[in-house]
Amino acid sequence: MELMNEIKIKSKNLNVYYGEKQALFDVNLDLNEKEVTALIGPSGCGKSTFIRCINRMNDVIDICKVSGNIEIDGVEINDKNLDVVSLRERVGMVFQKPNPFPKSIYDNISYGPKIHGKGETKSELDEIVENSLKKAALWEEVKDRLDEPGTGLSGGQQQRLCIARAISVNPEVILMDEPCSALDPIATAKIEELIDELKKTYTIVIVTHSMAQAVRVSQKTGFFHLGKLIEVGKTEKIFKNPDNKMTQDYITGRFG
Amino acid sequence: MSNEHTVKSYEEELRYLIDSVIKMGSLTESQLVDSMDAVIKVDKDSIDKIIKSDDEINKFRSKIDTQIMTLLVKRAPMAIDLRETISSLKISQDLERIGDLSKSNAKKVKPLPLDLPEELLGNLKRLGDLVIKQLNDVLDSYVNKNYDKAKEVWEKDEQVDDLTYIAMESVIDFLSKDKKNLDFSTHLIFATKNLERAGDHITNIAESICFLIKGEYLKGSRPKGKVIQQ
Numbered sequence: 001m002e003l004m005n006e007i008k009i010k011s012k013n014l015n016v017y018y019g020e021k022q023a024l025f026d027v028n029l030d031l032n033e034k035e036v037t038a039l040i041g042p043s044g045c046g047k048s049t050f051i052r053c054i055n056r057m058n059d060v061i062d063i064c065k066v067s068g069n070i071e072i073d074g075v076e077i078n079d080k081n082l083d084v085v086s087l088r089e090r091v092g093m094v095f096q097k098p099n100p101f102p103k104s105i106y107d108n109i110s111y112g113p114k115i116h117g118k119g120e121t122k123s124e125l126d127e128i129v130e131n132s133l134k135k136a137a138l139w140e141e142v143k144d145r146l147d148e149p150g151t152g153l154s155g156g157q158q159q160r161l162c163i164a165r166a167i168s169v170n171p172e173v174i175l176m177d178e179p180c181s182a183l184d185p186i187a188t189a190k191i192e193e194l195i196d197e198l199k200k201t202y203t204i205v206i207v208t209h210s211m212a213q214a215v216r217v218s219q220k221t222g223f224f225h226l227g228k229l230i231e232v233g234k235t236e237k238i239f240k241n242p243d244n245k246m247t248q249d250y251i252t253g254r255f256g
Numbered sequence: 257m258s259n260e261h262t263v264k265s266y267e268e269e270l271r272y273l274i275d276s277v278i279k280m281g282s283l284t285e286s287q288l289v290d291s292m293d294a295v296i297k298v299d300k301d302s303i304d305k306i307i308k309s310d311d312e313i314n315k316f317r318s319k320i321d322t323q324i325m326t327l328l329v330k331r332a333p334m335a336i337d338l339r340e341t342i343s344s345l346k347i348s349q350d351l352e353r354i355g356d357l358s359k360s361n362a363k364k365v366k367p368l369p370l371d372l373p374e375e376l377l378g379n380l381k382r383l384g385d386l387v388i389k390q391l392n393d394v395l396d397s398y399v400n401k402n403y404d405k406a407k408e409v410w411e412k413d414e415q416v417d418d419l420t421y422i423a424m425e426s427v428i429d430f431l432s433k434d435k436k437n438l439d440f441s442t443h444l445i446f447a448t449k450n451l452e453r454a455g456d457h458i459t460n461i462a463e464s465i466c467f468l469i470k471g472e473y474l475k476g477s478r479p480k481g482k483v484i485q486q
Contacts, residue, residue: 212332239334241471251334253266254259 008033008173008203009054014068016049016058016227023049025227026068031220036195036204038218038235040211042255045224047207051175054205055091056084072173089116092166096178098158100150100165105142108150108161109133112169128168135201136164137194156187163194167202174198176206180213192217211251215239223247266331270340273323277344277351280316281395284351284358287313288391288454291358292384294365295447296377306362313355320348343468347398350457350464354391357450357457364443379426380448383419387451390416390458394465403469410462410478416455417481423448 009031016024024046031037039047049058056077058064070077077087089112100108109129110119119125129146133139138160142153150161159179166174176195180188195204195217208214214221215235222232223244231244242248249255261267287309294302324345327333333341390409397405427448431441459478466474 211334240338242335248335249259252337253261253263255262 005032005035007031008072009205010069010071010074011050011053012069012071014050014053014066014070016046016053016067017065018061019063023227024053027229029222029229029232031203031205033203034199034201035220036199036206036218037220037222038214039205039207039222039224040209040214041224041230041250043209046227047222047224048177049227050224051093051177051205051207054173054175055088055093056082057093059084085116089169090171091173091175092169092171093175094159094162094166094177094179097182098155098162100153100158100161102149102151104147105133105150105153105161106146108165109168112165116169118169132164132168133161135167135198136160137190137197138164154187156183156190159183159187159191160194163191163198167198171202173203173205176204178207178209181209188213211239223250225250269323269327269331270333270337273320273327273344274340276316276320276323277347278395278399280313280320280348280351281391281398283309283313283316284355285388285391285395287355287358289388291362292381292388294362295368296381296384298365298368298370298372300365303362303365307359310355310359313352317348317352320344339468339471343464346464347461350460354454354457357454361447361450364447367440367443369440373430376426376430376444379419379423380444380451383416383423383448383451386416386419387455387458390455394458394461397462398465401465401469403466406462406465406469407474410459410466410474413455413459414479414481416452420448420452420455421482423451 007030011027011029014024014027014029015022027046027050029050039050041047052058053066053070054072054077058066066078068078072090076082101111103111106129109132110125113119113125113128119128130139130143133142138157141157142148142161150158153161159182163174163179180191183191192213195206198204206214206217208217218235220232221235221238223230223238223242223246225246231238231242231247233243238247239251242251246255261270287306290302290309291306293299294306324341327341331337390412393405394409396402397409424445427441427444430444431437463474466472
């Protein structure tokens, strides 16, 4: 039997409501450490809602209520007393549209470490900026113009800048919500290669609408439909021979 | 496939591919029937026609190859569609090989004398009939996506092995009776072996069909009958 990595994140009977509307129904999903888990499913199926539970991004929506459990390393994160800021330090996020701060490339990266009290001296910050940009495979392209605005980079570079920004605070988990949907194929390929490299250090969860991308980057895939986790398993199994008819209909393009 | 694709042209392309494999299968089957007939009746007039029909089968093979490449590039098929595409590729390869073996057998009719002993031909015919039935059954199981029937064919290859052994023995027996039989008996030995190999390709097809339907390969080794020492 093939060895699986240890479980990093565990959701148990997770339910999410936006006002009266229930968005997630009893989701039980284990995410393995230093692996990429892809979440697929039609728009509005709850996959983004699910990942937003992992860093409590849903807290900022007033009408949103979450019940059930999410554990990271066995520790419940839905605890009201939990320090959300330090949670988000451990769980970084990259969004669909690259969203660099309207600041220089350098400041985009150094901002997070500064507010989390990391890198007190200039040389420490320099080191964090360089390492983060190197890990995000962007250093060579920007090292001579760190003081230029981040928004001046190309779309693909901006997305890698956002990944570097997420990495800069040394997180354990990176959540990616359709990180390539606004990028061209080459920029997409670069991000995918980067994801492959990053999984050696981080636990990654990626929401994607591209089946091919899910197959390329992930080891585990979960299929959501109407707020329910329909099937989860090894990516190869899901795309070659899924157990559930609904999964099969979705990935073969027979859905709805 | 119970549900249709959202994209109609994708559905049509898959259907067209499966139809091509089915057509190639029935062409291969009639070629095998014809070549077996030619051997048993020592009918030298039909040789050319059989050789020619092999060209048709080969054309199907390259047409199917092209269809598969286009499907892979255009649709990146997943799950059942992926298995359908991959098994079409494998089945068409096995069908083409069966076609080659039928052609090879037809060519072997030329040097045969018209007065071959009935017992020898009888044993060869029994083997040929079984291989034809096996091909017919496996193609049926493909058309109807019948897992049990495909598995039955796979298991029944044991009988093909047994009948090959019996047919081979009668050829060797005939050969050992008179040295002047040596020349064309060698051809009969090859023809018998070809039928046995066609049987093996049929079991490959059965395996592809089982994989297509359930997404996993048949487990364990296939039952084997008596085997002629190579």
